[in-house]
Amino acid sequence: MRLSVQAEAFDLGAESNAFAAHVAGAGAVVTFTGLVRDNGGSLAAMEIEHYPGMTEKAIAAIMDQAKARWSLVDALVIHRYGRLAGGEAIMMVATAAPHRADAFAAAEFLMDYLKSRAPFWKKELSADGATWVAAKGEDEAALNRW
Amino acid sequence: MRLSVQAEAFDLGAESNAFAAHVAGAGAVVTFTGLVRDNGGSLAAMEIEHYPGMTEKAIAAIMDQAKARWSLVDALVIHRYGRLAGGEAIMMVATAAPHRADAFAAAEFLMDYLKSRAPFWKKELSADGATWVAAKGEDEAALNRW
Amino acid sequence: MIDVLYFAWVRERIGLPREKVQTDAATVADLIAELSAREERYALAFSDLAALRVALDQELSSFDAPLAGVREVAFFPPMTGG
Amino acid sequence: MIDVLYFAWVRERIGLPREKVQTDAATVADLIAELSAREERYALAFSDLAALRVALDQELSSFDAPLAGVREVAFFPPMTGG
Numbered sequence: 001m002r003l004s005v006q007a008e009a010f011d012l013g014a015e016s017n018a019f020a021a022h023v024a025g026a027g028a029v030v031t032f033t034g035l036v037r038d039n040g041g042s043l044a045a046m047e048i049e050h051y052p053g054m055t056e057k058a059i060a061a062i063m064d065q066a067k068a069r070w071s072l073v074d075a076l077v078i079h080r081y082g083r084l085a086g087g088e089a090i091m092m093v094a095t096a097a098p099h100r101a102d103a104f105a106a107a108e109f110l111m112d113y114l115k116s117r118a119p120f121w122k123k124e125l126s127a128d129g130a131t132w133v134a135a136k137g138e139d140e141a142a143l144n145r146w
Numbered sequence: 147m148r149l150s151v152q153a154e155a156f157d158l159g160a161e162s163n164a165f166a167a168h169v170a171g172a173g174a175v176v177t178f179t180g181l182v183r184d185n186g187g188s189l190a191a192m193e194i195e196h197y198p199g200m201t202e203k204a205i206a207a208i209m210d211q212a213k214a215r216w217s218l219v220d221a222l223v224i225h226r227y228g229r230l231a232g233g234e235a236i237m238m239v240a241t242a243a244p245h246r247a248d249a250f251a252a253a254e255f256l257m258d259y260l261k262s263r264a265p266f267w268k269k270e271l272s273a274d275g276a277t278w279v280a281a282k283g284e285d286e287a288a289l290n291r292w
Numbered sequence: 293m294i295d296v297l298y299f300a301w302v303r304e305r306i307g308l309p310r311e312k313v314q315t316d317a318a319t320v321a322d323l324i325a326e327l328s329a330r331e332e333r334y335a336l337a338f339s340d341l342a343a344l345r346v347a348l349d350q351e352l353s354s355f356d357a358p359l360a361g362v363r364e365v366a367f368f369p370p371m372t373g374g
Numbered sequence: 375m376i377d378v379l380y381f382a383w384v385r386e387r388i389g390l391p392r393e394k395v396q397t398d399a400a401t402v403a404d405l406i407a408e409l410s411a412r413e414e415r416y417a418l419a420f421s422d423l424a425a426l427r428v429a430l431d432q433e434l435s436s437f438d439a440p441l442a443g444v445r446e447v448a449f450f451p452p453m454t455g456g
Contacts, residue, residue, distance in 0.1 A: 012166055012175075013159030020158055020179060024233065029158075029179040030253075033166060034456055037173040037244065049382055050455075051448060054432035079455065087170070091456060098183065100257055100374070101288075107176075108250055111456055117434070119448075120455035121382035132383050135452035142247075180374055195300055197366060200350035225373065237374060246456070257374055263352070265366075266373035267300035278301050281370030 001063055001075050005055050007082040012089055019076050023096035026073040028103040031094045032111055038086030044126045048081045048090065051119035055079075062113040066095070069109070069146075070102040077110065079120065112142045147209055147221050151201050153228040158235055165222050169242035172219040174249035177240045178257055184232030190272045194236065196227040197265035208259040212241070215255070216248040223256065225266065258288045294359070296323075298337070299368035302344065305337040320346050321355045323365065337367075345370055376441070378405075380419070381450035384426065387419040402428050403437045405447065419449075427452055 004010075012033050020029050036046045059077050066075060072095060079091040093110045097103040114120075122133040150156075158179050166175050182192045205223050212221060218241060225237040239256045243249040260266075268279040297310045317323035328335040338344065346353050347366040359365070379392045399405035410417040420426065428435050429448040441447070 011159075011163070013157075013161075013163035015159075016162050016177065017157070017159035020181070020235070023181070024184055027181055027183040029177075029181065031162070031175075031177045032246065032250070033175040034246070035166070035169070035173055035175065038170050049385075051379070051381055051429070051432070051450070054429060054448070057432055089166070100178065100180070104178070104250070104254055104257075111246055111250075115456035116453055118455040119381070119429070119450065119453050121451065122454045123382075132451065133454045135454050140452075195303075197297070197299055197347070197350070197368070200347060200366070203350055204352075261374035262371055264373040265299070265347070265368065265371050267369065268372045269300075278369065279372045281372050286370075 001067065003056065003059050003063060003076075004078045005050065005052075005059070006078065006080055009080070010078050010089065010092065012092060015076070015078065015092060016094065019074065019094045019096070023073045025098060026096035026103075027098050028100040029094065029096045030100075030103040030107040031092060032107050033092045034090040036084050036086050036088050036090060044086055044124045046084045046090070047123040047125060047130070048084065049121045049123070050079075050081045054119050058118045059114065062110060062117065065113075066106045066109050070095075070097060070106040071099075072097050072102065072106055075106065075110070077114070079114070079118070081120065109146055112139070112146065115139045116143060147213065149202065149205050149209060149222075150224045151196065151198075151205070152224065152226055155226070156224050156235065156238065158238060161222070161224065161238060162240065165220065165240045165242070169219045171244060172242035172249075173244050174246040175240065175242045176246075176249040176253040177238060178253050179238045180236040182230050182232050182234050182236060190232055190270045192230045192236070193269040193271060193276070194227045194230065195267045195269070196225075200265050201225075204264045205260065208256060208263065211259075212252045212255050216241075216243060216252040217245075218243050218248065218252055221252065221256070223260070225260070225264070227266065255292055258285070258292065261285045262289060294362060295364045296327075297364065297366040299366065301369055302337050302367050306333055315359075317359055319355070319359060320348070320353065320357050320365065323359060324355070343369060376444060377446045378409075379446065379448040381448065383451055384419050384449050388415055397441075399441055401437070401441060402430070402435065402439050402447065405441060406437070425451060 074096045076094040095103045095106040220242045222240040241249045241252040296313045348362045430444045
């Protein structure tokens, strides 16, 4: 299990290959990557603030829960902070399990909890100014399924 | 949307990066990779047979269904046939969508249908001999959720 | 004349991957009956239809489907892709 | 003395990321009342508690939680990670 909270960009392909290279016993690897949506015209940059110390603890706790609930061979969470340009990768999650149901469920669980329980705050920067991204009711509701 | 049925190995990292590089408007990319389970001791090789012609049609039809059901920016399916060693990647699916729920749902849908509706048959080769992998009731049942 | 294809253990039991069959069978079930009457290896391969699937011109179909106009019939076990 | 941290728009409204606060507040709610009484910018930041979250020593907590033994209190809006 690896967890990294970092300002630097990461390489989705390299991270995926490194992760999948050491998952003996796994038949299924799922990755999720969150990107800054780049809708052509109004390219939105993003500024991500976080709570150093609590961030790592919160993510580690979420990963421990996932490990306890599903049969996981391994899991990975990388989450960036700081300023990101449109199209850039914000974060990624990877899970490896003997079977696909566990790999998918654990990845979705990690994402749902990272969205609403890891101390990150996103600010969108566009030509119109800067706006803090509001938490969505559906993201809070998504936690109820677990 | 790209679909490849091939004997050659593919590079998960390179395919993931190539896929994620052209998904403007997407905020979420999900990949699934199926591996030949390599449990150390009894390294199982796998032989995958398929039905050339029908395979491509069946996968294209499944991808069209996914595209019709979810808001997808792009999707990718790569599936190998022939002989694979333990730990090798059998296939991968990638989906890109504005939001994570669609990317996850479409990837799981593609996987469930590829499992039971794309004409591939797996044979496991071990020290004990060769055995055709039996279809699982739970895989057929998984289709009912869609 | 139709092309009849066999995959996986159906192919192994029958001993060949494909053959041309001259038949007037009206349905898939009729064709199965004709083939099973030929030789033991066919009867064995078709002994449990619940363990078989059929595709007509590369589309999954059912055993009671008519064969009129069909050029390619394929028999195989439940698929195990992914 | 406890460390009080502010993040996102809470930080922007109050105008600083962290400060040390000398307080005898028994609960988080009491601390909020003390801070809000200080200056308008605090009152504004804390005006809608439904839009706020609190962490005590880096664990999510609630507004009625006691402050005894707590060294670090953080106020922030609902999180938007992922």
